[in-house]
Amino acid sequence: MTLTLNAVRLGVRRGWTEFLNSVRSPQDQGFYLFTGVATLAFLWFNRDDTVEGTTLLYPTVALPSILGALVAFGVVIGPAFALAMEREDGTLLRHKALPHGMEGYVTGQLVFHSLSALPQFLVILVPSALLFDDVMPSGVGGWLTVAWVLVLGMLATLPIGMVLGSVVPNTQKVGTWGMLPVLVVTGISGIFVPVQALWGWVQTVAQVFPTYWIGLGMRSAFLPDAAASLELGGSWRTGQVALVLAAWAVAGLLVTPGVLRRMARRQSGSQVAAARDAALQWVR
Amino acid sequence: MTREVPEQPVVRVRGLRMSYGAHEVLTGVDFDVHSGEVVCLLGPNGAGKTTTIEVLEGFRLPSAGDVEVLGTDPARAGDAWRARVGVVLQSWRDHGRWTPRRLLTQLGGFYRPYSTSTHPRPYDVDWLLDTVGLTDDADRRIATLSGGRRRRLDVAVGIIGRPELLFLDEPTAGFDPQARRDFHDLVHRLSDLEGTSILLTTHDLAEAERLADRILILAGGRIVADGSAEALTRRVAGTSEVRWRLHGERFVHATDQPTSFVRQLFEQHGDEVADLEVRRASLEDTYIAMVAQHEAGVRPQLEEVAR
Incomplete structure (x- = not known):
């Protein structure tokens, strides 16, 4: 037990180092900046539109949904890419060669990707507060809701990214296997258009995945209570938000360790060498 | 006459077989590595060197055979076993944003709970950086290191836990001559001072x-020769090559009696013999001969040669 604890402690330090490395890297700063500017531009061009049937402005309604979706997207695609890549470049193999190394590695991934949601969140939230009126949650209760929805939302979606990264055949396939389905789910989850505007069966599908519920939870925190009338069933369904996200988190907790173990078992030096050769071919 | 009771070998392989589908890579490999020994596994490409090492590292399951590493089957070995084994991996772009110092500190931490008073782990990071010659690069981003420097880091990562047994798969591929020399010194130091048992593969016969x-x-899926470099050379040797110069003309003569030939040469020409050179068959000649022998279908019986 103390051995696992040591590995987890090292994993936390690893995640923190990875996070600092990422925040200092121009490449990652560029990515944060890009999503921030794109989101703000989108909201800015729609700043005077009101949402049908209310006096609420479009940015007010869309901002919490977009924030939720971006966080969900980030913690699915982030670990999916990272795992697929680190399987190929030998990071994972290094940890396999260490006593309790995999525990440290997985902890590091969880910490790193959870922390990475933060700059993503801030780079949109802070300028929005300055640019638009009435977009921030009201009071301590609102912010508390933001906190628990985000934490539970990440617990629900992080394992999906880990599983994706473990099962894709190589890094190049993360686009087709990971990015595409996640984008489709995001598209139908009521982020940019209300879910009611879609066909009935699409609404049902959307409500299976966590993205819709993270968006709903975020809106409940940011918007006035009256805006609940815009939602399905005219309610924030707070209990259901917690329940669905918790269910995904539990399912992830049950499935992920097995999938990770299976992936780790298959790691070997010749697999890494083969991936390197394949990558060299691909670049050429 | 007293017989030495043989110590338990650190690696014991019996009847190791490995096949991928219908393709048999290893057809019955037997060998031992004893405590403190440096053993080198040679063989042509595709002979199964990497496969053998990966089975011993516990990264690959063999099709059949008995394998014991430090007294345990690597396929079933736990984390305490892992702590005693070092693996030098060939990386290419991992941890690019880390620095060597940070990475070694991080990875070394995993060995700390396995430290004992007689065998402290891990190595001190500064000492290790100095030992592999990375002190000047200790705080640079790993992505900016040259290929040779990266390989030094790979070696450092492999030994950070102060292993009792170290596996190296083609450790000096891509090294320049200086880096190769430094690496050889490091291996000697690990073996002589630390008593580390080492199993490595290479293509470099020197x-x-x-x-x-x-x-x-290793050729054709089995061990075809086992002995010290000298003993192996003697097995195939037979002939030596004598080169000399006489009145500005160069001569070469092949003989299996170099001593008497040279004596005759001097008796005949005395001091006029210049640039005399006697060259015994090298390990390379032996290696080529043995692999060729095997590929011609002759399977030499494995015989234990005296060391």
Whole structure:
């Protein structure tokens, strides 16, 4: 037990180092900046539109949904890419060669990707507060809701990214296997258009995945209570938000360790060498 | 006459077989590595060197055979076993944003709970950086290191936990001559001072001759030769080559009696013999002969040669 604890402690330090490395890297700063500017531009061009049937402005309604979706997207695609890549470049193999190394590695991934949601969140939230009126949650209760929805939302979606990264055949396939389905789910989850505007069966599908519920939870925190009338069933369904996200988190907790173990078992030096050769071919 | 009771070998392989589908890579490999030995596994490409090492590292399941590493089957070994084994991996772009110092500190931490008073782990990071010659690069981003420097880091990562047994798969591929020399010194130091048992593969026969206490040649899925470089050379040797110069003309003569030939040469010409050179068959000649022998379908019986 103390051995696992040591590995987890090292994993936390690893995640923190990875996070600092990422925040200092121009490449990652560029990515944060890009999503921030794109989101703000989108909201800015729609700043005077009101949402049908209310006096609420479009940015007010869309901002919490977009924030939720971006966080969900980030913690699915982030670990999916990272795992697929680190399987190929030998990071994972290094940890396999260490006593309790995999525990440290997985902890590091969880910490790193959870922390990475933060700059993503801030780079949109802070300028929005300055640019638009009435977009921030009201009071301590609102912010508390933001906190628990985000934490539970990440617990629900992080394992999906880990599983994706473990099962894709190589890094190049993360686009087709990971990015595409996640984008489709995001598209139908009521982020940019209300879910009611879609066909009935699409609404049902959307409500299976966590993205819709993270968006709903975020809106409940940011918007006035009256805006609940815009939602399905005219309610924030707070209990259901917690329940669905918790269910995904539990399912992830049950499935992920097995999938990770299976992936780790298959790691070997010749697999890494083969991936390197394949990558060299691909670049050429 | 007293017989020495043989110590339990650190690696014991019996009847190791490995096949991928219908393709048999290893058809019955037997060998031992004893405590403190440096053993070099040679063989042509595709002979199964990497496969053998990966089975011993516990990264690959064999199709059949008995394998014991430090007294345990690597396929079933736990984390305490892992702490005693070092693996030098060939990385290419991992941890690019880390620095060597940070990475070694991080990875070394995993060995700390396995430290004992007689065998403290891990190595001190500064000492290790100095030992592999990375002190000047300790705080640079790993992505900016040259290929040779990266390989030094790979070696450092492999030994950070102060292993009792170290596996190296083609450790000096891509090294320049200086880096190769430094690496050989490091292997000697690990072996002499720390008593680390080492199993490595290489294509460089000069390297094998310099480093190995014992050489194994793997060809066609089995060990076809097992002995010290000298003993192996003697087995195939037979002929030596004598070169000399007389009145500005160069001569070459092949003989299996170099001493008497040279004596005759002097009796006949005395001091007029210039640039005299006697060259015994090298390990390379032996290696080529053995692999060729095997590929011609002759399977030499494995015989234990005296060391």
